[in-house]
Amino acid sequence: MSTAAATAVPGxxxxxxxxxxxxLTRRLFIQLQRRPSTLVAGVVQPLIWLVLFGALFQNVPQGLFGESTNYGQFLCAGIIVFTAFSGALNAGLPVMFDREFGFLNRLLVAPLASRFSIVLASALFITTLSLIQVGAIASLGVLLGTGLPNLAGIGVVLATVLILVFGVTALSLGLTFALPGHIELLAVIFVINLPLLFASTALVPLSFMPRWLQWIASLNPLSLAIEPIRYVYLHPDWRLSDVVMVAPWGSLSLGAALLILLAVALGMSLLIQPLLRRRLA
Structure with missing residues (x-):
C-alpha cells in the first residue's frame, strides 16, 4: 500500500x-473567545496569589525558606505547578457539559476517524492554556525579583508542566466518564484541589512540616513537580543528579523526580484507557 493510501485510511x-x-480543538478556543473571562480569571488568579503571598511573607528572615533570596522566589515554582494542576483538573468539564447537553452523543454517532480525537482535543486545549498561564506567572515573577532559570532550566520547567498536565488531564477525563454529572465532578475537584496544595511543598519547605505531613508531601505528585522547578530557578549550574528534596524516606534527585512524575502520568493515562474505550465505543 502506498503512503498516500495509508494516510487516507481512517484511523x-x-x-x-x-x-x-x-x-474540535478550534471549537474549544471559539468557546473561550466567546467567554474570555475564563482565560482572564485563569491568568489573574495565580498572579494575585503570587503578589499577595509574596507580600505577606516578604519580611521573613533570609534563609528561612532555603536558598531563596525572598519568599516570592520560593513561591513562584509552587504557583506555576498548582496553576497547571488546577487547569488540568478542570479539563473534563467541557466534555462533561458536552455529554450533558447531548453534543457528545452527536460526535459519537459521527463518522470520526477515531473517537480519541475528542480526548486529544481537550488535552491540547488545556495544555495551551497552561502554557499561557505559566508564561504570565514567570513574567510577573521576573518583575517581583524571582528571576528566570537558564535556557536548559526553562526546558525543565516546560517539560515538568507538560508531564503534570498530561497526567492530571487523563485523570480529569477519566472522572468525566466515571461520574454521573458535572455537580459530582466539581465536588471531586473541590475536594482534591486545596488539600493537595497544602499537602505539598508549594507554600513551605518540608522542614516546616510535622513528620507525618512530610511523608505525605514528599509523595505528593505536586511536590515532585515543584522541587525540580524550584531547583533550576535557584541553581543555574544544575544537573540531573543533583538532590532536589530530602524526604523522610531518602534523598530525591532532579532526574529521579521527573522520572517518577512521568511514571505517575503514564500510569494515570493507562488506567483510564479501558474506561475511555468503553464509554467512547
Missing part, C-alpha cells in the same frame, strides 16, 4: 484524525 494515524482533532 489514529490518518489525515482525517488530525483534521477532526484540530477542528
Amino acid at each position: 489514529i494515524l490518518s489525515a482525517e484524525f488530525v483534521q477532526e482533532t484540530l477542528a
Whole structure:
C-alpha cells in the first residue's frame, strides 16, 4: 500500500484524525473567545496569589525558606505547578457539559476517524492554556525579583508542566466518564484541589512540616513537580543528579523526580484507557 493510501485510511494515524482533532480543538478556543473571562480569571488568579503571598511573607528572615533570596522566589515554582494542576483538573468539564447537553452523543454517532480525537482535543486545549498561564506567572515573577532559570532550566520547567498536565488531564477525563454529572465532578475537584496544595511543598519547605505531613508531601505528585522547578530557578549550574528534596524516606534527585512524575502520568493515562474505550465505543 502506498503512503498516500495509508494516510487516507481512517484511523489514529490518518489525515482525517488530525483534521477532526484540530477542528474540535478550534471549537474549544471559539468557546473561550466567546467567554474570555475564563482565560482572564485563569491568568489573574495565580498572579494575585503570587503578589499577595509574596507580600505577606516578604519580611521573613533570609534563609528561612532555603536558598531563596525572598519568599516570592520560593513561591513562584509552587504557583506555576498548582496553576497547571488546577487547569488540568478542570479539563473534563467541557466534555462533561458536552455529554450533558447531548453534543457528545452527536460526535459519537459521527463518522470520526477515531473517537480519541475528542480526548486529544481537550488535552491540547488545556495544555495551551497552561502554557499561557505559566508564561504570565514567570513574567510577573521576573518583575517581583524571582528571576528566570537558564535556557536548559526553562526546558525543565516546560517539560515538568507538560508531564503534570498530561497526567492530571487523563485523570480529569477519566472522572468525566466515571461520574454521573458535572455537580459530582466539581465536588471531586473541590475536594482534591486545596488539600493537595497544602499537602505539598508549594507554600513551605518540608522542614516546616510535622513528620507525618512530610511523608505525605514528599509523595505528593505536586511536590515532585515543584522541587525540580524550584531547583533550576535557584541553581543555574544544575544537573540531573543533583538532590532536589530530602524526604523522610531518602534523598530525591532532579532526574529521579521527573522520572517518577512521568511514571505517575503514564500510569494515570493507562488506567483510564479501558474506561475511555468503553464509554467512547
